[in-house]
Amino acid sequence: MPKTRKIRVNLRGAPRSYDIVIKDNIIKELGPRLSGLGFRGSVALITNPKVKRLYAGVIIKSLASAGFKTIVITVPDGERYKTLDEAAKIFDALVKNRFERGSPIVALGGGVIGDISGFAASAYLRGVPYIQVPTTLLAQVDSSVGGKTGVNHPRGKNLIGAFYQPAAVYIDPLTLKTLPxxxxxxxxxxxxxxxxxxxxxxxxxxxxxxxxxxxxxxxxxxxxxxxxxxxxxxxxxxxxxxxxxxxxxxxxxxxxxxxxxxxxxxxxxxxxxxxxxxxxxxxxxxxxxxxxxxxxxxxxxxxxxxxxxxxxxxxxxxxxxxxxxxxxxxxxxxxxxxxxxxxxxxxxxxxxxxxxxxxxxxxxx
Ligand SMILES: NC(=O)c1ccc[n+]([C@@H]2O[C@H](COP(=O)([O-])OP(=O)(O)OC[C@H]3O[C@@H](n4cnc5c(N)ncnc54)[C@H](O)[C@@H]3O)[C@@H](O)[C@H]2O)c1
The missing domain is CATH 1.20.1090.10 (Dehydroquinate synthase-like - alpha domain)
Structure with missing residues (x-):
């Protein structure tokens, strides 16, 4: 039985505090865990093509087992796609799918996906909940925690964004096995x-x-x-x-x-x-x-x-x-x-x- 490690991020304003849960294979439990947080209905899974190929399948299966309908949105791989243009495409996909306010976005990937998905979550319908599922070491120890979200501007990195905390962070250390x-x-x-x-x-x-x-x-x-x-x-x-x-x-x-x-x-x-x-x-x-x-x-x-x-x-x-x-x-x-x-x-x-x-x-x- 894999060990579960849990850390609480305590923030002023009780509903904004959240857990970081670290456990091998936690991505296979995402459905029940989101149900446990009170979510129902649809989930928007934002990822890139590479991470999608590696890990989206097990997540979609787990979400389906808990009764969720998953909309998958992909952003091309790389820092150069952490842009307002790509964020706009995320908004388009959310609008097209009539994604509703109480439904969560799941960010599956490294810091680029985490930052742009968190930003999209902060702005879509003036804020929908989001869950970080970081798959790079940098994202697991740093970018997925703390609520800094954003995109780059041609004149500088991370110039557009918001402080917007996730509803939970689920870290699966086994995903590091495929990391270059x-x-x-x-x-x-x-x-x-x-x-x-x-x-x-x-x-x-x-x-x-x-x-x-x-x-x-x-x-x-x-x-x-x-x-x-x-x-x-x-x-x-x-x-x-x-x-x-x-x-x-x-x-x-x-x-x-x-x-x-x-x-x-x-x-x-x-x-x-x-x-x-x-x-x-x-x-x-x-x-x-x-x-x-x-x-x-x-x-x-x-x-x-x-x-x-x-x-x-x-x-x-x-x-x-x-x-x-x-x-x-x-x-x-x-x-x-x-x-x-x-x-x-x-x-x-x-x-x-x-x-x-x-x-x-x-x-x-
Ligand atoms: N929000 C914050 O507090 C914060 C803090 C630090 C950095 N950042 C941001 O994080 C970004 C960098 O994040 P990063 O280093 O994770 O880069 P990244 O998101 O570009 O990921 C690096 C590469 O690893 C691939 N990848 C991801 N998970 C994988 C896996 N499990 N197996 C195989 N390949 C995988 C990605 O597709 C990508 O090609 C920067 O945009 C930076 O500004 C944000």
Missing amino acids: EREFKAGLSEVIKYGVIKDRAFFGFLERNAAVISKRGPAICAAIEKSCALKAWVVSRDERESGLRAILNFGHTFGHATEAASGYGTFLHGEAISIGMVMAMNLSVSLGLCPAKDAQRVAALISAMGLLLDAPKISHAKLIDAMRLDKKVSGGKMRFVLPRAIGRVIVKDVTVPQIRRFLGSLDRA
Whole structure:
């Protein structure tokens, strides 16, 4: 009997709180679970062609067994389809099928599907319930939890969207078995992030189990559970990122700049975040905020997970320009999440000359 792990995301306004349930083969129980949440009638299953081929069949069968009629809506695979145009096609399909207000959308796929489906759910009929069924590691430990939904604009990522919480998150770790290696590894970078920002003991667990986890061994379930619990803890305290939630952006300022300056598509998001986390650790050391041995441990864990990538050779000016465009920059200062030690971070403004000195020191190292 597979073990069931349950985490509650507590939000102000009781009906909006929800469970994250992690269990092998949970996708085969989706029908009864949605009935258990009080849903009846139709379900809109939003996915992409690849994930549909792999997992939609068992889900539709389970939904049918519980009396649901399923409408399947597919979005082409890839970040470039996380757009308003594709969201409009989802709305068209929902309208065409006379999809009603009390009926739920189920988002089956990685972060792209989760984000666009959540956004569609937030806007269709001014809001219908949605359920996240994440199938990438990144989506299971990060994007499916916390209610950030949205689509990209030609001028920037995630510029259009809403905070809109799911009614439940159902995580089936067995779906990771079909995930391409590079995608899996990229998701591990978010797992490591949680240890660095909030939980030194969890970081130690990841160090001890790095070999098993990076081969998708059983310890991955505990890693997913702990990651979700840490994200739920943060989101429960700061749903709309007015303070604490910013710590989830550890590694993202350098990471986003690396992604943008090296050309989108060169690195997967998680890979860029790994590069960004190593840089943020080293910046913290250079500012005298964090012991060098903690930075070495973070780099060593990233390496043990098979994720240590050389930062691309990008000119400092280009990197700083890319950082200036980041949403977290204001008044010439850049806002960084900087570790004081593994498990403890602060949010601090750093000036452009300080960044230049730091980048210069990397060149001399
Ligand atoms: N909402 C949030 O809080 C949040 C947080 C982090 C990232 N994101 C967003 O998440 C997106 C990235 O998500 P992602 O990394 O999951 O990428 P993705 O959704 O593009 O999925 C990566 C690839 O894996 C495939 N795939 C998915 N599940 C699979 C499986 N089980 N087996 C085989 N292949 C599978 C997909 O078809 C795709 O080709 C970005 O758009 C990012 O902005 C959102």
